[in-house]
Amino acid sequence: MPAAGNEVAARMTTEQTVERLVDATIKLLADKGPSEIKARSVAEAAQVSTIAMYYHLGGLRELLQAVVDKGFRELERAFEAIPPSDDPVDDLFAIALTCRRLAQDNPHLYDLMFGLSTRGTYRPLQDSTADATRRSLAFQAAYSHLVRACGRLVHSGRIRVDEDPEIVATQLWSCLHGFVTLELGGHFSHIPDTVDRILQAMTVNVLVGLGDTAERAKASHVRAITRLAQPDRL
Helix, strand or coil: CCHHHHHHHHHHHHHHHHHHHHHHHHHHHHHHCHHHCCHHHHHHHHCCCHHHHHHHHCCHHHHHHHHHHHHHHHHHHHHHCCCCCCCHHHHHHHHHHHHHHHHHHCHHHHHHHCCCCCCHHHCCCCCCCCCCCCCCHHHHHHHHHHHHHHHHHHHHCCCCCCCCHHHHHHHHHHHHHHHHHHHHCCCCCCCCCHHHHHHHHHHHHHHHHHCCCHHHHHHHHHHHHHHHCCHHHC
């Protein structure tokens, strides 16, 4: 085989090994939580040697960064799969519900993606390509869907036209992230229908504060829930 062919084969082997290690880590997180994420347990689940993990990735912190990046790539794909509409508030709430669903599917992965894990060994490696706010490229790709939808919201005239779309995005993202985090922690277990009574009500209040009307905001939220066609997951 030519030298170039050897290089391609080696690269594919690395990519396949890393993918197996990342997928195994995500499954272990879902099944057993972060305490099970150790070099040996991950390598065994991926059916590779621990030496292979260190050789292809460098260590556990690098593995966790790869896991975080894959989590955000999956979040981006989920956002891309949302059927587009001509209503930016509808689209924004669809994004919120999609993020919530993915968090519920693997809460430990969500914790890791957003830096909520408390044990230092489980914190992802800071990517040298991340900016001062630690935004990885994978995070930025997912988050850009929210910012673009907020740009459409500003230009639609439903909120004040002098609002900065990215600031609006950070406000809505903060509401969503706080809600998801508290819900995953069981803090709303005594409240029925948390989507309607907390998440929807909270985002409607934010939008009204930005200049929308309560009636239009509520109607958009109802359309988003209906359009996703996954009522059993809400």
